[in-house]
Amino acid sequence: MSFLSYLINGISLGSVYAIIALGYTMVYGIAKMLNFAHGDIIMIGAYIVFTCVSTAGMHPALAVLLAVIGCTVLGVLIERVAYRPLRSAASPLAVLITAIGMSYLLQNLALLIFGANTKNFPEIITLPSLSLADGQLNITGTSLLTIGVCVVIMAALMIFIRKTKAGQAMLAVSEDKGAAQLMGINVNGTIALTFAIGSALAAIAGVLLCSAYPSLTPYTGSMPGIRAFVAAVFGGIGSVPGALIGGILLGVIEILGRAYISSQLADAIVFGVLIVVLLVKPTGILGKNIQEKV
Amino acid sequence: MAMLEVNGIEVYYGMIQALKGVTFQVDKGEIIALIGANGAGKTTTLHTITGLLTPKKGTVTFEGKDITHTPAHKIVSMGIAHVPEGRRVFADLSVYQNLRMGAYTRKDKNEIEQTLEIIYERFPRLKERKNQRAGTLSGGEQQMLAMGRALMSRPRLIVMDEPSMGLSPIFVNEIFDIIAEISRAGTTVLLVEQNAKKALNIANRAYVLETGKIVLSGDAKDLLNDDAIKKAYLGE
Numbered sequence: 465m466s467f468l469s470y471l472i473n474g475i476s477l478g479s480v481y482a483i484i485a486l487g488y489t490m491v492y493g494i495a496k497m498l499n500f501a502h503g504d505i506i507m508i509g510a511y512i513v514f515t516c517v518s519t520a521g522m523h524p525a526l527a528v529l530l531a532v533i534g535c536t537v538l539g540v541l542i543e544r545v546a547y548r549p550l551r552s553a554a555s556p557l558a559v560l561i562t563a564i565g566m567s568y569l570l571q572n573l574a575l576l577i578f579g580a581n582t583k584n585f586p587e588i589i590t591l592p593s594l595s596l597a598d599g600q601l602n603i604t605g606t607s608l609l610t611i612g613v614c615v616v617i618m619a620a621l622m623i624f625i626r627k628t629k630a631g632q633a634m635l636a637v638s639e640d641k642g643a644a645q646l647m648g649i650n651v652n653g654t655i656a657l658t659f660a661i662g663s664a665l666a667a668i669a670g671v672l673l674c675s676a677y678p679s680l681t682p683y684t685g686s687m688p689g690i691r692a693f694v695a696a697v698f699g700g701i702g703s704v705p706g707a708l709i710g711g712i713l714l715g716v717i718e719i720l721g722r723a724y725i726s727s728q729l730a731d732a733i734v735f736g737v738l739i740v741v742l743l744v745k746p747t748g749i750l751g752k753n754i755q756e757k758v
Numbered sequence: 759m760a761m762l763e764v765n766g767i768e769v770y771y772g773m774i775q776a777l778k779g780v781t782f783q784v785d786k787g788e789i790i791a792l793i794g795a796n797g798a799g800k801t802t803t804l805h806t807i808t809g810l811l812t813p814k815k816g817t818v819t820f821e822g823k824d825i826t827h828t829p830a831h832k833i834v835s836m837g838i839a840h841v842p843e844g845r846r847v848f849a850d851l852s853v854y855q856n857l858r859m860g861a862y863t864r865k866d867k868n869e870i871e872q873t874l875e876i877i878y879e880r881f882p883r884l885k886e887r888k889n890q891r892a893g894t895l896s897g898g899e900q901q902m903l904a905m906g907r908a909l910m911s912r913p914r915l916i917v918m919d920e921p922s923m924g925l926s927p928i929f930v931n932e933i934f935d936i937i938a939e940i941s942r943a944g945t946t947v948l949l950v951e952q953n954a955k956k957a958l959n960i961a962n963r964a965y966v967l968e969t970g971k972i973v974l975s976g977d978a979k980d981l982l983n984d985d986a987i988k989k990a991y992l993g994e
């Protein structure tokens with residue numbers, strides 16, 4: 465039974481990684497850049513909820529809504545101010561380095577505003593836990609909610625991409641920005657929308673993550689951000705279902721690795737598996753094979 | 759007033775000047791050929807018309823409106839469609855999805871369906887392959903898709919960048935037949951070609967571009983018989 469409960473914990477953690485990985489993978493697929501500040505948006509979202517609930521005494525649902533709005537605005541702003549001017553820069557490294565700089569900027573801003581002390585994230589998910597097999601298997605409400613939210617987000621996103629005009633525009637922009645413009649698609653607007661969606665999801669991921677692991681510091685988003693990036697690469701960067709598979713696999717490997725092998729070595733195991741996967745299939749599990757263009 | 763007026767455009771890539779004051783016009787109902795060797799500036803000219811590039815000097819006017827600084831994504835709904843060099847179909851999308859993408863700026867679903875039927879009639883191969891990934895089409899089929907996609911916006915002016923490039927002779931003839939048909943159906947055509955003979959045969963008038971400048975222009979029939987043209991572009 466303990467294996468099963470580890471597995472469920474892993475899927476739950478993996479769901480958070482998957483939600484974060486979506487932000488990486490969509491931005492990469494559409495804007496062709498790695499937004500290394502993405503993980504820190506999670507942390508900002510968590511601080512917004514913390515401030516609203518613990519300091520201002522707001523209703524948690526309202527706090528989460530404010531975090532989603534705040535992160536969306538922040539993500540769009542970062543893209544507009546820091547990344548867009550560099551989009552036509554000669555070297556793609558310029559925007560990558562800016563993204564790393566943006567990550568440090570957000571961390572230091574949080575340090576300045578909230579200080580270095582660990583904050584105790586409020587308990588806002590009050591779902592009862594589920595007891596199975598005569599109480600031998602216990603699944604926390606947070607785990608259940610996290611997995612459920614992940615499934616809903618994935619389904620909604622796939623429908624959005626397939627069925628809406630904005631989703632079709634994303635597909636076109638991800639393949640060929642110039643041709644997309646010739647179809648009448650506003651490329652800058654589409655990229656801004658992608659950042660908005662990714663950042664809104666990051667806020668949700670922040671709440672779920674901090675509900676499961678309730679200590680909040682300015683560096684809270686950093687490691688999950690990197691792991692989610694690994695998950696995105698794992699699943700095939702640019703692929704939405706790939707982010708789901710990569711995220712879940714990573715979460716499960718991490719938790720099982722911690723439980724059965726060594727908790728110190730968990731990260732080494734995660735990255736080891738990544739290296740093996742990339743050696744076997746360089747584009748990730750669901751990644752497209754890079755085809756030669758005619 | 760001409761439908762499209764390109765007036766003294768100068769276009770740079772960084773420090774390199776690609777167009778050194780290009781002037782020409784396209785009248786409603788015409789087929790205009792723009793011919794020239796590799797690197798003459800043909801693609802640059804078309805990109806400037808449809809807003810992918812902005813000239814440092816000069817203007818582009820379409821149906822009386824100055825579109826020099828209109829961004830590319832707003833050009834389609836003004837009535838100009840662009841069939842880009844190298845076709846640039848969306849390889850991962852199906853033929854049908856590509857065609858729908860061409861109607862991106864249009865709203866009326868029924869009218870879009872009607873246009874789709876017209877396109878399928880004109881390009882039966884596209885209908886047969888409507889659920890196939892565009893990347894798996896042959897070069898000639900991809901060219902038809904790129905043209906069909908452009909026509910989905912119901913343009914009044916269609917600009918085409920080397921539609922016959924890299925195609926087998928049979929496909930080349932088919933493509934030129936289609937261009938003539940598009941023109942007969944009432945769409946004005948600006949055609950960039952390296953296949954000067956075919957282009958001059960189908961066009962009303964033509965302009966010859968050399969290293970960023972128009973060096974010759976006139977009736978297509980006259981240019982076909984021009985000695986300099988024969989020597990430089992027709993290989994005679």
Ligand SMILES: Nc1ncnc2c1ncn2[C@@H]1O[C@H](COP(=O)(O)OP(=O)(O)OP(=O)(O)O)[C@@H](O)[C@H]1O
Pocket residue numbers: 771774775776794795796797798799800801802803843952
């Ligand atoms: N992105 C670019 N950066 C720098 N120079 C460019 C760029 N694109 C084109 N050029 C230069 O501008 C000039 C005109 O290029 P353009 O592509 O318009 O020629 P073209 O007539 O379409 O040629 P082709 O028949 O080979 O397609 C060339 O000298 C080319 O080298």
Ligand SMILES: [Mg+2]
Pocket residue numbers: 800801802843919
């Ligand atoms: Mg060209």
